Amino acid sequence: KAGVTQTPRYLIKTRGQQVTLSCSPISGHRSVSWYQQTPGQGLQFLFEYFSETQRNKGNFPGRFSGRQFSNSRSEMNVSTLELGDSALYLCASSPSLLETQYFGPGTRLLVL
Amino acid sequence: AQSVTQLGSHVSVSEGALVLLRCNYSSSVPPYLFWYVQYPNQGLQLLLKYTTGATLVKGINGFEAEFKKSETSFHLTKPSAHMSDAAEYFCAVQYSGGGADGLTFGKGTHLIIQP
Numbered sequence: 001k002a003g004v005t006q007t008p009r010y011l012i013k014t015r016g017q018q019v020t021l022s023c024s025p026i027s028g029h030r031s032v033s034w035y036q037q038t039p040g041q042g043l044q045f046l047f048e049y050f051s052e053t054q055r056n057k058g059n060f061p062g063r064f065s066g067r068q069f070s071n072s073r074s075e076m077n078v079s080t081l082e083l084g085d086s087a088l089y090l091c092a093s094s095p096s097l098l099e100t101q102y103f104g105p106g107t108r109l110l111v112l
Numbered sequence: 113a114q115s116v117t118q119l120g121s122h123v124s125v126s127e128g129a130l131v132l133l134r135c136n137y138s139s140s141v142p143p144y145l146f147w148y149v150q151y152p153n154q155g156l157q158l159l160l161k162y163t164t165g166a167t168l169v170k171g172i173n174g175f176e177a178e179f180k181k182s183e184t185s186f187h188l189t190k191p192s193a194h195m196s197d198a199a200e201y202f203c204a205v206q207y208s209g210g211g212a213d214g215l216t217f218g219k220g221t222h223l224i225i226q227p
């Protein structure tokens with residue numbers, strides 16, 4: 001089976017712009033979670049989607065949003081980018097909720 | 113609330129020596145516990161997991177971990193380190209009761225292998 005894929009792998013944006021990141025889960029997986037990884041804060045949970053519904057959300061401002069499509073693919077959006085949003089954004093998929101999560105390679109976002 | 117503490121942000125061992133990476137957790141209910149490894153410029157790869165049952169869990173690449181409820185620990189070990197083990201290791205906990213905030217990760221331990 002193909003693993004979790006994330007596009008794009010690298011992205012450079014400027015402050016105030018918005019960005020959309022994409023995640024394709026492992027075939028058959030219905031749950032997708034997003035995490036932000038930074039040197040200072042480490043790995044932090046953003047949100048989780050299952051069956052096109054957001055099930056859980058971490059402690060992030062409303063500028064961070066996401067959605068899941070009927071084929072389980074997911075996107076996350078960050079509006080009004082700030083310098084502190086520079087991070088590696090990781091997507092993980094699992095067959096269902098509370099099952100083992102398998103991670104993609106991440107999208108590295110740099111905000112200038 | 114659940115939390116994870118990894119003792120030692122950097123651990124250095126000689127090739128062939130025992131690897132021991134420490135992880136302690138706090139959770140108000142029985143947790144699911146995981147170890148992930150991250151190589152440079154890559155995502156996280158699952159090493160092993162504990163959900164229920166046998167407390168000694170074997171994973172990939174010769175790693176194993178033991179769930180000790182009384183010590184709230186889930187330390188990762190490998191009998192003999194290999195140069196290819198050099199990476200960042202993350203311990204994570206998930207609330208088995210559901211409805212919580214995804215995986216909670218420790219800050220990570222950078223494993224250095226000395227030749």
